Amino acid sequence: MHIINKTALALAGATALMSFSATAQAVEIPCSTARVIVPWGAGGGTDVIFRQIVESVNKTGAKPQLQVVNIPGQGGNKGAKQAVKAKPDGCTLFALHQSAITSYFTGRIDFTWDAFEPVALMTRTSSIIGANKNSSFSNLKELVAEAKKRPGEITAGGTFGSVSQFVFLLIEDAAGVKFKHVSYDGTKQRMTALLANNINIGEINLAATRKYIETGDLKALALMSADRLDDIPKVATSAEQGVDIVYGVERGIMAPKGTSAAVLEHYGKLFAAAAKDDALKASMKVKGTQIMYMGPKDYSSHMVSTYDKWKTIAKKVGVYKRAD
Numbered sequence: 001m002h003i004i005n006k007t008a009l010a011l012a013g014a015t016a017l018m019s020f021s022a023t024a025q026a027v028e029i030p031c032s033t034a035r036v037i038v039p040w041g042a043g044g045g046t047d048v049i050f051r052q053i054v055e056s057v058n059k060t061g062a063k064p065q066l067q068v069v070n071i072p073g074q075g076g077n078k079g080a081k082q083a084v085k086a087k088p089d090g091c092t093l094f095a096l097h098q099s100a101i102t103s104y105f106t107g108r109i110d111f112t113w114d115a116f117e118p119v120a121l122m123t124r125t126s127s128i129i130g131a132n133k134n135s136s137f138s139n140l141k142e143l144v145a146e147a148k149k150r151p152g153e154i155t156a157g158g159t160f161g162s163v164s165q166f167v168f169l170l171i172e173d174a175a176g177v178k179f180k181h182v183s184y185d186g187t188k189q190r191m192t193a194l195l196a197n198n199i200n201i202g203e204i205n206l207a208a209t210r211k212y213i214e215t216g217d218l219k220a221l222a223l224m225s226a227d228r229l230d231d232i233p234k235v236a237t238s239a240e241q242g243v244d245i246v247y248g249v250e251r252g253i254m255a256p257k258g259t260s261a262a263v264l265e266h267y268g269k270l271f272a273a274a275a276k277d278d279a280l281k282a283s284m285k286v287k288g289t290q291i292m293y294m295g296p297k298d299y300s301s302h303m304v305s306t307y308d309k310w311k312t313i314a315k316k317v318g319v320y321k322r323a324d
Helices: 004-022 045-058 075-083 099-105 140-151 163-175 187-195 207-217 263-274 278-286 297-316
Strands: 033-038 064-070 092-096 116-126 128-132 153-156 180-182 199-204 217-223 248-256 288-294
Touching: 004 099, 033 045, 033 075, 033 187, 033 199, 045 064, 045 116, 045 207, 045 248, 045 263, 045 278, 075 092, 075 099, 075 207, 075 248, 092 116, 099 163, 099 297, 116 263, 116 297, 128 140, 128 187, 128 207, 140 163, 140 217, 153 163, 163 199, 187 199, 187 207, 187 217, 207 217, 248 263, 248 297, 263 288, 278 288, 288 297
Parallel strands: 033 064, 033 092, 153 180, 153 199
Antiparallel strands: 092 248, 116 248, 116 288, 128 199, 128 217
């Protein structure tokens, strides 16, 4: 069990801190291709984004070249369990977002982000509350009004214990409503359920559902960001509709615990360069995603801050299952 505190921060970031302040060293990685474990299915928002990040890294001539390996299942935890056991030799990296925190809170997994070595935070994708085109509500205000009339009846799709469910817990708390939670293992599965009208609402993102929003097959009820997106300017933010929440999926790269300073420095430079790639920035913008690069020190600090803030909320809404 990992308890996040200042000591954990120091432990999680110590190797990375040394690596990025040290003089560059020759690095030996015993593979021609290193796998980047993406613990979600192919075609979902996380997969789409990491494939483009990996492509940006590879086009620099990186050695070893990187390859996305999808290990879906258990709300991202199946892949996490394999990644945490991987050899710290530079041949495995792990694509992570805040589900590493929420799954730990809800007791679905017994380790969290500090079981890895931070390499780089890369992107932030604002969450969108989506609904089927035939739903009776067309925005967040109407959804909240109906939820108050029918507490516990409106079905909300999200992977239990992950960020896609956590956003609805935040809305419940902020708006004083209650949804009926239904679990799906990833964005693609939620999107399919929304399109089939098997659920009323679900957390989606522009990366995976842009075409369905543009064709009207899915409704975008609210954008969970501070400002509207240029690509969907008519979609109001949640704050504009009376629910003051800013929420998004933040995706980064971690390495197995014990990975050497030299290997972390090697990969850190590659991902830092990718974050400056204009082609990647443009592609991410179309997907409603911002490059949000942080190196290992800042990434560690950011994860500690996120953990502490979300722990308070998890306890408040009754989903915190840890012993402490």
